[in-house]
Amino acid sequence: xxxxxxxxxxxxxxxxxxxxxxxxxxxxxxxxxxxxxxxxxxxxxxxxxxxxxxxxxxxxxxxxxxxxxxxxxxxxxxxxxxxxxxxxxxxxxxxxxxxxxxxxxxxxxxxxxxxxxxxxxxxxxxxxxxxxxxxxxxxxxxxxxxxxxxxxxxxxxxxxxxxxxxxxxxxxxxxxxxxxxxxxxxxxxxxxxxxxxxxxxxxxxxxxxxxxxxxxxxxxxxxxxxxxxxxxxxxxxxxxxxxxx
Amino acid sequence: xxxxxxxxxxxxxxxxxxxxxxxxxxxxxxxxxxxxxxxxxxxxxxxxxxxxxxxxxxxxxxxxxxxxxxxxxxxxxxxxxxxxxxxxxxxxxxxxxxxxxxxxxxxxxxxxxxxxxxxxxxxxxxxxxxxxxxxxxxxxxxxxxxxxxxxxxxxxxxxxxxxxxxxxxxxxxxxxxxxxxxxxxxxxxxxxxxxxxxxxxxxxxxxxxxxxxxxxxxxxxxxxxxxxxxxxxxxxxxxxxxxxx
Numbered sequence: 001x002x003x004x005x006x007x008x009x010x011x012x013x014x015x016x017x018x019x020x021x022x023x024x025x026x027x028x029x030x031x032x033x034x035x036x037x038x039x040x041x042x043x044x045x046x047x048x049x050x051x052x053x054x055x056x057x058x059x060x061x062x063x064x065x066x067x068x069x070x071x072x073x074x075x076x077x078x079x080x081x082x083x084x085x086x087x088x089x090x091x092x093x094x095x096x097x098x099x100x101x102x103x104x105x106x107x108x109x110x111x112x113x114x115x116x117x118x119x120x121x122x123x124x125x126x127x128x129x130x131x132x133x134x135x136x137x138x139x140x141x142x143x144x145x146x147x148x149x150x151x152x153x154x155x156x157x158x159x160x161x162x163x164x165x166x167x168x169x170x171x172x173x174x175x176x177x178x179x180x181x182x183x184x185x186x187x188x189x190x191x192x193x194x195x196x197x198x199x200x201x202x203x204x205x206x207x208x209x210x211x212x213x214x215x216x217x218x219x220x221x222x223x224x225x226x227x228x229x230x231x232x233x234x235x236x237x238x239x240x241x242x243x244x245x
Numbered sequence: 246x247x248x249x250x251x252x253x254x255x256x257x258x259x260x261x262x263x264x265x266x267x268x269x270x271x272x273x274x275x276x277x278x279x280x281x282x283x284x285x286x287x288x289x290x291x292x293x294x295x296x297x298x299x300x301x302x303x304x305x306x307x308x309x310x311x312x313x314x315x316x317x318x319x320x321x322x323x324x325x326x327x328x329x330x331x332x333x334x335x336x337x338x339x340x341x342x343x344x345x346x347x348x349x350x351x352x353x354x355x356x357x358x359x360x361x362x363x364x365x366x367x368x369x370x371x372x373x374x375x376x377x378x379x380x381x382x383x384x385x386x387x388x389x390x391x392x393x394x395x396x397x398x399x400x401x402x403x404x405x406x407x408x409x410x411x412x413x414x415x416x417x418x419x420x421x422x423x424x425x426x427x428x429x430x431x432x433x434x435x436x437x438x439x440x441x442x443x444x445x446x447x448x449x450x451x452x453x454x455x456x457x458x459x460x461x462x463x464x465x466x467x468x469x470x471x472x473x474x475x476x477x478x479x480x481x482x483x484x485x486x487x488x489x490x
Binding site: 026027076078214232234 | 261262263264271272273274320321323324325326431455458459462465466469470471473474475476477479482483484
């Protein structure tokens, strides 16, 4: 299960349709394809089961055709938006899957931190670039990030989505937004209670999330920063940290 | 205070900037201008203080210039999206206000049930048409609704936003969406605990809202209706039913 043949995709989980809980497509029915493996180790990662190599035996190598068959089964053959997430889905070979889906009228949104660029970014319908702020413990390499934008070539709808835990993160998003004034910005309050890698129903601090959301709204409006959208992780408020929703 | 001179706008309240909590502009910093008076009396109205004539002494007749000065003051003179809501803001003379705001680079979104058409709909940036389903106790006159679309002339970004409490309402939204296949659809679970006209902090049933939200997501996805977005009233989940947020 740990081998990776050329062209095969390491799949951590597939589920849906359910609504997208975050960012520019919030509320839209979506089928999720979560890939396994990541070049980052964010301190507050909420998808460790798709990141940490101790879960790699749960990741299934699948051909693009097999993934596509499962997406079609989940969606009853009706075109839907497919979210490609991870881990970092950019380290997987997803170009063939996107081609298959487009032939059937489906749309593809990719969410990545922007550390690995692929030519097939230009084939996406939506590219969500989610650079990680200082609270993650990661450093952003803006040269690699720019390569992702170049690979996309302005074809997909492209947005920034950044998690904000504190003032240091907020300063980072102001800088990131200033670097890319043409990109819409979506800010998301951090979740201090992500699942610890366990399967289901980790306790979450909804009041804390709401409180950080209100803080972030105040921060943005007091700065008269009226172009940034502020949105919580709706699925966490509605379903908790359960997987598969 | 109950007079209505030609050109004056009956204002129930103005507040913001805070984020838009619903629909297509969810999460976007917004200044709200809520007008007083409505041609409907929805059973579950969440803005009775802007609808019921027993509150009309709280509605202030203001010139477009006076409203505009207050919007500029609230937004620190920085262009922001202005939400025109009510009540039914379409029964107010808002054309001059929109012209003033556009001169300063502001954007305007109007939310109305679609029962009264005005020429100035064509000057809006966003038109949210929110026909009321059977649970409201109101009947939709689709001829009047069509007149609103004609008045807009396809110029503003136009969407449907419909509240859904139950299966009967759901059948209504399926019909409405089929009538207007070119309009994006936003569905919103109903709130059984709107404020009763009191000022602040009416108790709300957050668990009930979340439950109806999950039901609505299931309903839409089981129908393979992948074009409709499902979004809650975020401000209610985050702030409760308080006014001015």
